[in-house]
Amino acid sequence: MHELGDRVIAPDGYWRLGWRRRGQAYSVLLEQRAVMVGGGLMLALLAAGLAYLSLGSTLLAPSEAVLALFGRGEMMATFMVQELRLPRLTAACLTGAAFALAGILMQTLARNRLATPGIIGIDNGATAFAVASIVGMGVSIAPPAMALAGATTAAVLTFGLAAGSGTHGYRFIVAGIGVGAVFGAITQLLLARVAIDAANAAYPWTVGTLNARASGAMQLLTVGLTLGVIAALALARSLALLRFKDATASGLGIVVKVRRFQVLMLSVVLTALAVAVAGPVGMVGLIGPEIARALSSSRGVPVISSALAGALVMVLADLAGRTLLAPIEIPVGIVTAVLGGPWLLWILMRANRSSP
Numbered sequence: 001m002h003e004l005g006d007r008v009i010a011p012d013g014y015w016r017l018g019w020r021r022r023g024q025a026y027s028v029l030l031e032q033r034a035v036m037v038g039g040g041l042m043l044a045l046l047a048a049g050l051a052y053l054s055l056g057s058t059l060l061a062p063s064e065a066v067l068a069l070f071g072r073g074e075m076m077a078t079f080m081v082q083e084l085r086l087p088r089l090t091a092a093c094l095t096g097a098a099f100a101l102a103g104i105l106m107q108t109l110a111r112n113r114l115a116t117p118g119i120i121g122i123d124n125g126a127t128a129f130a131v132a133s134i135v136g137m138g139v140s141i142a143p144p145a146m147a148l149a150g151a152t153t154a155a156v157l158t159f160g161l162a163a164g165s166g167t168h169g170y171r172f173i174v175a176g177i178g179v180g181a182v183f184g185a186i187t188q189l190l191l192a193r194v195a196i197d198a199a200n201a202a203y204p205w206t207v208g209t210l211n212a213r214a215s216g217a218m219q220l221l222t223v224g225l226t227l228g229v230i231a232a233l234a235l236a237r238s239l240a241l242l243r244f245k246d247a248t249a250s251g252l253g254i255v256v257k258v259r260r261f262q263v264l265m266l267s268v269v270l271t272a273l274a275v276a277v278a279g280p281v282g283m284v285g286l287i288g289p290e291i292a293r294a295l296s297s298s299r300g301v302p303v304i305s306s307a308l309a310g311a312l313v314m315v316l317a318d319l320a321g322r323t324l325l326a327p328i329e330i331p332v333g334i335v336t337a338v339l340g341g342p343w344l345l346w347i348l349m350r351a352n353r354s355s356p
Contacts, residue, residue, distance in 0.1 A: 013297075034305065037295045041308035045093070048315045052089045053081050055323050091210050091218060091277055092318045092332070093311040098225050098274035099281060100288025100310020101232060101303065105267040107289055108239050108301050109260060110172060114344075116289075117151075117271040118282015120176025124183035125154025126275040127206060131187050134202040135194045144217050144276035151272040154179050155264065208281035208333020210318055217276040224273040231266055232303045235259065239301040278314075281333045283340025287313050290343065313339075 009016075015035070018027035053065040060068070060077055067073035068081035103116040117123055129150025130143040154176075161175035187206055191199045204211060232239070238259045241249040246256045274281075288310030292302040295309075314332065317339065321330035 031297065031299065033297050034300075034302065037292070037302070037305050038308060040295075041292075041305060041312060045308060045312045045315065048312055048319070049089055049093070052092070052315055052319050053085050055319065056080075056085065057326060087218075088210050088318070089315065092314045094218070094221050094225055095210070095274045095278040095281065096284050096288065096311040096314025097307040098221060098228070098270045098310075099284040099314070100292075101225075101228060101307045102267040102270040102274070103285025103310070104289040104292065104301060104303065104306040105232065105239070105263050105270075106285070108242055109263045109267070111243060112170075112173065113290070114173050114286075115176070116282065116285035117267060118280065118285050119180070119344075120158050120173060121154045121178075121180030121183060122151045122158075122176075122268060122271050123275055123280035123282040124180040124187070125157075126151040126272045127280045128183040128187045128190070129153070130276060130279075131190050131202045131206065135190055135198045144220050144273065147276040148269065148272035150183070151268045151275070154183060155268050204279055204331070206279065207331045208279040208336070209331035210278055211329070211331075217273070221273045221277050224269060228266055228270050229303070229307060231262075235263065235266075236300060236303060239263070239303070240299075243301070279333060281314070281336050283336040283343075284310050284313050284317075287336070287340055287343055 011029070013032055015030045015032055016027055017030065018025065020026070050062055050065060053069065054060045054062050058080060060081070064073055064077055065081055068077040069086065071078055071082070073081070099117070103118075106115050106117055106120070106122075107113055109115070126147040127150070129146040133143050133146040157179045158172070158176045161179065162172040191202060191206070194202075238249075238254050241252050241254050242256070242259060242263070249256050249259075271285075289302070289306045291309040291313070292305035296302040296305050313336070317335040318332040321332050321335045324330065
């Protein structure tokens with residue numbers, strides 16, 4: 001910023017908000033493009049949410065859905081919107097935001113677009129432990145707590161196997177894929193050794209769906225995501241500097257090891273809480289940050305835009321799963337895998353073409 005007379009002028013591309021409190025002047029800079037991207041994604045999410053409430057086995061006009069949302073519509077429409085569709089829409093928004101926020105944090109930590117919690121095995125670790133609690137393998141801990149334990153275990157194993165390379169390079173990615181494969185096999189083994197009823201109860205956790213939300217998990221996710229967004233915003237400057245080499249970040253005042261641990265734990269917790277609600281919908285952690293980065297500038301890490309993009313992807317994917325082959329419902333994890341698979345191949349192919 002620079003001063004023009006008594007007035008402080010914001011740099012190009014920023015808005016400055018200033019205020020005084022107890023005689024002390026305060027100000028904050030808002031990046032114009034980030035605000036516009038966030039606003040655009042929010043509007044798109046609201047439109048997708050309205051479509052989500054309107055479409056289904058029983059079609060509602062958008063005006064009917066809005067009236068039902070506020071309890072002013074017909075009794076059947078109000079019940080359908082408030083009791084059936086709205087809770088699932090809320091779950092889609094929260095889980096999508098949590099997966100995408102965890103994805104952008106992990107990608108920034110590893111300086112690699114492929115290093116999402118789903119690809120490096122954290123999702124599968126959380127799923128395996130959650131399934132163990134559901135099928136009653138001598139464990140009585142609630143699924144959210146078990147998912148957190150599984151996500152932490154997978155993260156520790158991945159970092160241990162990638163010792164010597166840290167979170168950089170493809171050794172870290174390969175180690176995570178291996179850990180994820182092992183936990184995926186454990187999940188299948190657990191399901192194969194129990195009665196069919198117990199396996200059916202745990203099956204949604206293996207593919208990713210919003211149909212079987214664990215009681216209490218939504219409340220934990222709401223609190224965890226709120227605190228996670230606040231923590232990510234507090235770490236925004238550090239995240240921007242962690243994209244550079246460790247020596248550069250240290251020279252700019254960042255305690256690299258401490259910040260890396262904080263970012264890793266935040267990503268693990270967000271992933272575990274999202275898995276506890278929806279199961280392993282890993283590709284949202286890849287697609288959401290990619291959309292946010294494509295729309296945002298390269299000046300910082302698009303934390304809020306990634307969360308909004310992840311929520312939008314999750315809502316649209318679950319809406320497509322509910323309506324495309326109705327009355328057959330496709331789990332949201334399968335829809336995002338169909339979308340994310342080609343996206344992942346495109347990233348890999350583009351990286352190969354850009355390499356010398």
